[in-house]
Amino acid sequence: MQKNNFINNEISFSGKYSSSIFQTISMSIKLYRNKFIFYIILGFLGRAFLLINANIIGKWADHLCRGSLYCGNSNDIFSNFSFYDFLFLLLSLSFIGLFLSIIFRVFVSRMGTYSSSLLYDETTLRVSRFPIRFFDTNPLGRIITRFSSDYSSITRMSGGPLTEVLSITFDLILYIILILLASFYFFPIILVSIFLNYYIYKLNKLKIRKERRNLSISRSPAIAHFAETVQGAKIIRVFGKDSIFIKKFSENIEKYLKQIKKTNLYINLFSLQMSILNISLLLMTGILGVWLVQNKFITVGSLGVGFTFILMTSTTVQVFFEWVSALEEALTGIERMDQYLKSDLEEGGVLPSEAKFLTNHKILSKKEDNDILNSNIFKLDNAEITIDNVSLRYSENLPFVLKNVSFKVKNGEKIGIIGKTGSGKSSLIQAIFHLYSLYEGRICINNYEADLGQDKKEGYKYIDLNLFRSAISFISQEPTIFSGTLRENFTTNKNMSDDEIIYVAKLVGLGKMLSNDKKSLDTFLQEKGSDLSLGEKQLICMTRCLLKNSPIILMDEATSSIDPYSEEILVSATKKFLQGKTQIIVAHRLSTIEDCDRVLWLDSGKLIMDGSAKSVLNAFKSFEGTKIH
Numbered sequence: 001m002q003k004n005n006f007i008n009n010e011i012s013f014s015g016k017y018s019s020s021i022f023q024t025i026s027m028s029i030k031l032y033r034n035k036f037i038f039y040i041i042l043g044f045l046g047r048a049f050l051l052i053n054a055n056i057i058g059k060w061a062d063h064l065c066r067g068s069l070y071c072g073n074s075n076d077i078f079s080n081f082s083f084y085d086f087l088f089l090l091l092s093l094s095f096i097g098l099f100l101s102i103i104f105r106v107f108v109s110r111m112g113t114y115s116s117s118l119l120y121d122e123t124t125l126r127v128s129r130f131p132i133r134f135f136d137t138n139p140l141g142r143i144i145t146r147f148s149s150d151y152s153s154i155t156r157m158s159g160g161p162l163t164e165v166l167s168i169t170f171d172l173i174l175y176i177i178l179i180l181l182a183s184f185y186f187f188p189i190i191l192v193s194i195f196l197n198y199y200i201y202k203l204n205k206l207k208i209r210k211e212r213r214n215l216s217i218s219r220s221p222a223i224a225h226f227a228e229t230v231q232g233a234k235i236i237r238v239f240g241k242d243s244i245f246i247k248k249f250s251e252n253i254e255k256y257l258k259q260i261k262k263t264n265l266y267i268n269l270f271s272l273q274m275s276i277l278n279i280s281l282l283l284m285t286g287i288l289g290v291w292l293v294q295n296k297f298i299t300v301g302s303l304g305v306g307f308t309f310i311l312m313t314s315t316t317v318q319v320f321f322e323w324v325s326a327l328e329e330a331l332t333g334i335e336r337m338d339q340y341l342k343s344d345l346e347e348g349g350v351l352p353s354e355a356k357f358l359t360n361h362k363i364l365s366k367k368e369d370n371d372i373l374n375s376n377i378f379k380l381d382n383a384e385i386t387i388d389n390v391s392l393r394y395s396e397n398l399p400f401v402l403k404n405v406s407f408k409v410k411n412g413e414k415i416g417i418i419g420k421t422g423s424g425k426s427s428l429i430q431a432i433f434h435l436y437s438l439y440e441g442r443i444c445i446n447n448y449e450a451d452l453g454q455d456k457k458e459g460y461k462y463i464d465l466n467l468f469r470s471a472i473s474f475i476s477q478e479p480t481i482f483s484g485t486l487r488e489n490f491t492t493n494k495n496m497s498d499d500e501i502i503y504v505a506k507l508v509g510l511g512k513m514l515s516n517d518k519k520s521l522d523t524f525l526q527e528k529g530s531d532l533s534l535g536e537k538q539l540i541c542m543t544r545c546l547l548k549n550s551p552i553i554l555m556d557e558a559t560s561s562i563d564p565y566s567e568e569i570l571v572s573a574t575k576k577f578l579q580g581k582t583q584i585i586v587a588h589r590l591s592t593i594e595d596c597d598r599v600l601w602l603d604s605g606k607l608i609m610d611g612s613a614k615s616v617l618n619a620f621k622s623f624e625g626t627k628i629h
């Protein structure tokens, strides 16, 4: 058993953000793109109306001391303004400015909420179609981290960083314009301030970005370990392994906390550099401003306006780069979601017509969607399976688990599969569903092959992978229960009546759970069916399988946890349902497959015998000897 490098390392991004994430952002705000410019203008005007108040107050101050030494004597539109005129103007501008700013903020926030939920939906749409190999090689916690903390930094973006960066950009542009209106002498100071702040931002940018990315990565191991611990809580307790798990958790958390400290240190250093720079610039501006007034280059009102704006510019520029830095956290989240968004789907995986993002995946048209939904290609109880020269390995560096396996199951035939542990029985079932890519060979149902994007051969018929899978029902070794009502666990088919569901459920032996009452179908089952026995879970899965009513049934140890008495009832009761269906049954207890039409014997991935149940079981028993009961 070769299990080296089983878990993939998490991708660690570096350098600049790729253009791919900006493409993704553009797709996620598509609905709002046309209105964007309009609202940007509104936002800009809103800030302009608010900020221009400072210039008007400067004019008012000059107006009050007109003709004195440092107040100037020019005539302008404000010369004849009364106290009330100034007051009315200031209040009107403030009101309009506030109103426009609110509209702008509401717009950005709505756009952000819409686009982040779209991003979430589109990513989920793809991740649910990823190759099963992806889930084998990526710890659950890592995937959860993407959909929790990375996603939450994206959702926070529109309320905070994005709106702030946009508003502050408006402010900075306006400061320059308004300072120029007050006096041209302050302009060089603004330029120097912006340049030096940008320089400091650039010096720190890559370091902070790198640390933020490391922070995102360092979160997943702790969450992964936590998820693993919760899942294995019973076994951990029974075997007294608590201390090992707690120690590992503390180690993971410690690494995460160290990374938080390191990231915060870089962010704080950056803020400190900005503060020192801006305090120095302000001091210089003050001294220069007084000198300019003394030498009558500017008036007192202009100094007031200019100094206010320069004071505001220096703090705003600092805040701006801090928000830009916070925006980067959201971009790191988008970068990580984007990686999932653009990853390959399983072979033959296609997106439904509701997919909105144009990625490199095939999206079905509405008609194709409907054709698949309404196809009756496998609606009849009539299906034969051909397994032709199938070889499978779970990845390139792992050995083959199926080796050139070929056999046919005729319509209505029931075959059993035996083989010792690890011989490839479950792998064969997974191969039939195309859950893993075949190394070679074909699997056909009624001569239809699943369309896996392979080269199409003349005379072969191909169908959508989901349609192919719809021909098969499956009961696995580990019964899967979803958190939801009993009804939802049985079927998602809305056209199925409660009576039909209850009839089948009772037939498989779930009478007690349903107690004659349709309301019991609304009983809520806990996640993974934690409030049910293993046998009950298997019976629920059996009901689900029978209700699906597909022509092919695959069972992998389906009755292993049901007591012999219940199993007997189940087997005889379901016989009627399974009559005429094509069945493949994997079993350890040889008694469960004694009545099969044929039995196949797998050994180390090879089909070594295919014959009548009696002959194969006898050969297997004499070979495996004492292990059989």
Ligand SMILES: Nc1ncnc2c1ncn2[C@@H]1O[C@H](COP(=O)(O)OP(=O)(O)OP(=O)(O)O)[C@@H](O)[C@H]1O
Pocket (backbone or CB within 6 Å): 001, 136, 394, 398, 401, 419, 420, 421, 422, 423, 424, 425, 426, 427, 428
């Ligand atoms: N997801 C996987 N990734 C890598 N190797 C796997 C995976 N699943 C199974 N294997 C390996 O494939 C081989 C065949 O396993 P498989 O589960 O098909 O055997 P099996 O006959 O069903 O065994 P059992 O009777 O114990 O259920 C084993 O060596 C197993 O370790």
